Amino acid sequence: MQNKIENIDDLIIKFLSGNALPEEAMLIEDWKNEDKEHLAYFLNSEKIFNTVHHIKAINTTDKEQAWKNVLEVIDNKNNVRKISVFNNIGLKLAASFILLISISVLVYYYVGNNKNTITVFSTTNQVLTKKLNDNTEVTILNHSSLIVNEDFGKKNRTVKLTGSANFNVVHKDELPFIVNADGFFIKDIGTKFSVRSSLNNDSIFVSVEEGTVLLFDSLGSELEIGAMQKAIYIKSQKKIINSQEIIKSANILIQFNYDVLEDVISELEKIYHTTIELENPLLNKCKITSTFTNESIDTVLTIITETLGLSYEKTSSGYLIKGQKCQS
Amino acid sequence: MELDKTEIEKIKSGDVKSFETFFNNHYMALVNYANTILNDRDDAEDIVQQVYISFWEKRLATDIHTSLRAFFYKSVHNACLNKIKQRKVRTEYATHIIHLNANSNEQIKHIEEKELQQKIDIAMTVLPEQCRKIFSMSRFEQLKYQEIADQLGLSIKTVENQMGKALKIFREQLKEYLPLLILFLS
Numbered sequence: 338m339q340n341k342i343e344n345i346d347d348l349i350i351k352f353l354s355g356n357a358l359p360e361e362a363m364l365i366e367d368w369k370n371e372d373k374e375h376l377a378y379f380l381n382s383e384k385i386f387n388t389v390h391h392i393k394a395i396n397t398t399d400k401e402q403a404w405k406n407v408l409e410v411i412d413n414k415n416n417v418r419k420i421s422v423f424n425n426i427g428l429k430l431a432a433s434f435i436l437l438i439s440i441s442v443l444v445y446y447y448v449g450n451n452k453n454t455i456t457v458f459s460t461t462n463q464v465l466t467k468k469l470n471d472n473t474e475v476t477i478l479n480h481s482s483l484i485v486n487e488d489f490g491k492k493n494r495t496v497k498l499t500g501s502a503n504f505n506v507v508h509k510d511e512l513p514f515i516v517n518a519d520g521f522f523i524k525d526i527g528t529k530f531s532v533r534s535s536l537n538n539d540s541i542f543v544s545v546e547e548g549t550v551l552l553f554d555s556l557g558s559e560l561e562i563g564a565m566q567k568a569i570y571i572k573s574q575k576k577i578i579n580s581q582e583i584i585k586s587a588n589i590l591i592q593f594n595y596d597v598l599e600d601v602i603s604e605l606e607k608i609y610h611t612t613i614e615l616e617n618p619l620l621n622k623c624k625i626t627s628t629f630t631n632e633s634i635d636t637v638l639t640i641i642t643e644t645l646g647l648s649y650e651k652t653s654s655g656y657l658i659k660g661q662k663c664q665s
Numbered sequence: 666m667e668l669d670k671t672e673i674e675k676i677k678s679g680d681v682k683s684f685e686t687f688f689n690n691h692y693m694a695l696v697n698y699a700n701t702i703l704n705d706r707d708d709a710e711d712i713v714q715q716v717y718i719s720f721w722e723k724r725l726a727t728d729i730h731t732s733l734r735a736f737f738y739k740s741v742h743n744a745c746l747n748k749i750k751q752r753k754v755r756t757e758y759a760t761h762i763i764h765l766n767a768n769s770n771e772q773i774k775h776i777e778e779k780e781l782q783q784k785i786d787i788a789m790t791v792l793p794e795q796c797r798k799i800f801s802m803s804r805f806e807q808l809k810y811q812e813i814a815d816q817l818g819l820s821i822k823t824v825e826n827q828m829g830k831a832l833k834i835f836r837e838q839l840k841e842y843l844p845l846l847i848l849f850l851s
Contacts, residue, residue: 411681
């Protein structure tokens with residue numbers, strides 16, 4: 338039976354312009370392959386698109402060489418990228434997590450195009466504790482959400498987390514419990530563990546209370562951590578770092594990516610064990626993007642305040658940032 | 666071409682031959698898909714190869730409840746989006762486009778580039794206003810459909826329709842300049 342697709346031009350250009358979802362890309366592939374006329378139509382559309390976009394068609398893919406590349410890695414016994422801590426990179430882990438008390442919202446979504454029922458637990462300003470259908474207990478922290486699909490507990494035990502949560506997992510060998518935190522995976526091997534991340538933060542922190550978890554991402558980075566151990570996943574670098582290794586290192590890498598000053602100060606206070614106050618509370622919402630490597634707190638504050646058109650001074654308890662408003 | 670359960674089980678149990686067959690059946694299509702998103706063939710190949718490698722390493726821990734093919738398309742899609750986040754896309758792509766413009770006349774051997782460019786410019790003016798705006802945002806600003814929809818306060822469906830309309834109009838306007846073009850009337 339031929340695929341009859343309405344508005345094929347819409348789908349073709351959506352694919353060619355890089356906007357096609359995975360299922361749409363598969364649909365186009367199937368449609369092309371089922372009929373020579375379809376294939377010709379697609380190739381002509383592609384030619385037009387490339388001409389208008391001034392893109393040179395490059396067909397230099399060597400499939401055989403590509404398979405050799407893949408085979409070389411999967412044949413190699415050492416095909417798992419080991420986690421290493423480079424001497425010139427480190428991150429000091431924050432020692433405590435703060436729970437805020439507020440209002441939670443419970444939301445259910447039905448995804449029509451996939452015909453799957455998913456359950457979404459979402460919080461704004463309150464902590465929410467739920468028991469999943471496998472008796473795993475999840476505590477979802479504020480401004481976080483957990484997505485559980487209808488196959489959970491039957492064909493898989495994978496949940497999708499945005500933000501932060503604590504997990505007390507009922508271990509099952511035949512159905513491992515896996516948390517998907519934005520492309521970074523935490524697999525239970527009989528555990529109590531917590532995951533901390535935020536949307537404007539480049540890091541995901543995992544802390545294990547009991548048992549063991551396996552951490553991995555789609556590019557082959559992998560690390561197993563046990564009870565009382567912690568690790569950090571840096572999203573922009575696709576790197577998993579064992580915090581035990583980091584704490585031993587004297588090196589400090591701090592990255593802020595369009596973060597508000599309020600959060601920046603909170604982070605600096607934890608890392609440098611000092612107090613930083615703002616003379617003007619309106620400055621809390623100023624935003625800063627910067628990276629500091631092995632800098633003293635004075636240097637960090639100098640750079641931040643100069644960037645924002647502010648100033649700072651030392652006080653008896655720490656530091657005071659002064660200024661009326663941030664320069665953009 | 667969907668794999669049956671036996672084939673998936675074979676791959677999961679470590680059958681490299683079955684994995685190679687799956688690789689050969691879908692690698693090119695996955696690279697083409699990744700390339701539409703990344704506009705970089707080398708990156709596209711790297712990413713797809715990494716997805717294959719990563720799947721092989723994690724195959725025992727991976728639960729697939731759609732199909733292996735769908736799983737790979739989704740994995741490639743996610744990996745591409747991550748790659749884009751890592752790059753400074755607009756700056757690099759603008760440079761890439763400038764470089765390619767210098768070579769674009771290799772593609773159309775018997776037509777002056779200037780004449781073709783004029784034809785494209787005329788075709789752009791034929792587009793209805795909203796269609797032209799949307800197409801320009803996709804072409805010149807390299808915006809994704811969602812970004813265009815957000816900026817113009819439209820639905821994604823409208824953006825899709827307008828882009829499809831643009832393709833139809835360009836097909837009509839440029840047909841004489843593309844020697845291999847075969848008109849297909851749907």
